[in-house]
Amino acid sequence: MSFRFTKRIQNTPKSFIREILKVTQDPSITSFAGGLPNPNLFPIEALQDAARETLATAGARALQYSTTEGYAELRAWIASRYSRHGVTVDPDQVLITTGSQQCLDLLGKLFIEKDDEVILERPSYLGTIQAFTMFEPKFVTVDLEEDGPDLNQVESLLATGRPKLFYAVPNFQNPSGLTYSKAKREALGKLLHKYPETVFIEDDPYGELRFTGEHHKPLFAYTGGRSIMLGSFSKITVPGFRLGWMVAPPEIIRLAVKAKQAADLHSSTFNQFVIAEYLKKHSIDDHIAKITACYGSQAAAMVRTLEREAPEGVTFTRPEGGMFSWVTLPEGKGSCMDLFNLAIEQKVAFVPGMPFYTDGTGQNTLRLNFSNASEQVIDDGITRLCRCMKDFLNAS
């Protein structure tokens, strides 16, 4: 006999991206499919030193059970990091999590009852769709424009559905690469004040990775701190430590701690100590400058090649930071799933856009990652991909 599984787990989409990653293990394939930071930039020696120092000085304390809230020194570092935006965060408002992905699970547990409305961007981060689906919400979406969400749509949703949450990635969004402008941030902040029942979640794994233009203040600055910020060490140090964080009003942190106790007691003590030690000894700004210099050149190579090679009618975003560009093909020409199969034959991979939509649309879109390939590889791979696009568009 088979097992009696819950509806929630049966309805949760499997990560198509993680499935694609299996296909792209083939080293002959040029993959723009992943979302991997460039491993050549990992501060391996510095982490080696930090690990040694941690075990030499903190010893067993770094290997024992610890508090759910997280290592005090690391919470303080995170809180103080927001001062670069002129935003004041108390260390008690910071919860260390097992990657920022865990925040999505915890927030689902805190806020989403079956059939509650949750606003997502269109398209939206796949990991959030997965994590929230587990709690059976009703997703509603707002279109993303070049400078942020369509605010008429936002207000209409806030006014009618009493949504519990509005989840967004305002900087260099995954998958679209788009960023909210200052004007949209101000206007959205006002809307959120007007409809305080809806809690805004600002997921920001990429904000530090700006290689051109000016940094913007987080939405948190426009909501008077009555919203939630998520952050991650994955893109500014290494992802393999699985360390992220949530910043939220104390009332939310208190319950998130309870949810985290039940989920994994606490995040790795050792990894928290090692990262804290690393941050004490090294300038994160210098390290981030190295990353953005590299990703900036790679993004430029991608945009340059797309400008040169993309067939007529194909558009793409020109990201000012982050790790992704987003390509839109003319509508009605078939599904990018078919383009994916063509491209794999030509040894190039990307992520078809549909999984980032909750409404079954997005067939004519795809996501390209530029952080994990050299300029030469990008030029060559994107050229081949554009040839596949031509064949695909001509065939249909």
Added chain:
Amino acid sequence: MSFRFTKRIQNTPKSFIREILKVTQDPSITSFAGGLPNPNLFPIEALQDAARETLATAGARALQYSTTEGYAELRAWIASRYSRHGVTVDPDQVLITTGSQQCLDLLGKLFIEKDDEVILERPSYLGTIQAFTMFEPKFVTVDLEEDGPDLNQVESLLATGRPKLFYAVPNFQNPSGLTYSKAKREALGKLLHKYPETVFIEDDPYGELRFTGEHHKPLFAYTGGRSIMLGSFSKITVPGFRLGWMVAPPEIIRLAVKAKQAADLHSSTFNQFVIAEYLKKHSIDDHIAKITACYGSQAAAMVRTLEREAPEGVTFTRPEGGMFSWVTLPEGKGSCMDLFNLAIEQKVAFVPGMPFYTDGTGQNTLRLNFSNASEQVIDDGITRLCRCMKDFLNAS
């Protein structure tokens, strides 16, 4: 205005134990409250070497994103470890998790719909009560006898309520220290065959820590592999790496992987590599022998002192392994919460038993941890605690 939180998070109990740990940070207090492994036994130097070796050889690969299922080498080690019981486990049946606590969250997501029946032992592990409560089950319980669960109660529950899950800790249970006998395992295995709709979860963080008597086969051996085993590196290496695992039929693992993707993508790559490297270079059996020699002496000291000092009518378990003894006071003499307050005045701490019950009973019980104090400290602290018990019993 306040936030609109879910019922599930408001109903989830906060860990009383973790709250107590805050009280017992006071170094003048002798604490038998925690569930901490003895940090003097942590293999700090060996882990230091393993961390260095990992970064020198695997380098960036140990710091990058990796598969949700876990590091293949570590999955293979875990699978092969079960051969000591003559049990065959395929590495594909192993999912690496962020502590074994995470397994409880994942299994809740896979199996528990609101109001589904779940069988727990009485008393039961608090972390499971917390993790499962999040999915709003109806808990039903079976009494624990010296040699395992009351099988009449088990059969009655299996026959009438179609419980989704039966969660148990058959070796050196937390909190009671009790272990299922071979006879009870056989009989329970038969019952589980007879009622295949109920999935048995065998949580076994302490099974390796047997300091006297014979090891028993896991229930998994009696269910023909149609049940779930949970395991942990926390008690046999270090808890601060947050690494545990689930062994289950492939159909369950497949969905658990989907739930884990949504929960935290994967567990720390680095920690998995370091533990795998450590296990390659060192005999875990030698290390476990050191731990059990130490815990065996500490348990003996606790039992000896309780035998000498405990007031008449007070009973306690004599564990053959693990980390806990369980004390039962005469009924109707008041709550161990009051005893707790008396004991704190005398600078001794323990965990009152009530949080381990889902039915509000257990007021006359308490849990003592012996793994984290020397024999001298145990003798002295338990003597003082027994004096508090006398005062408490005389006063009521």
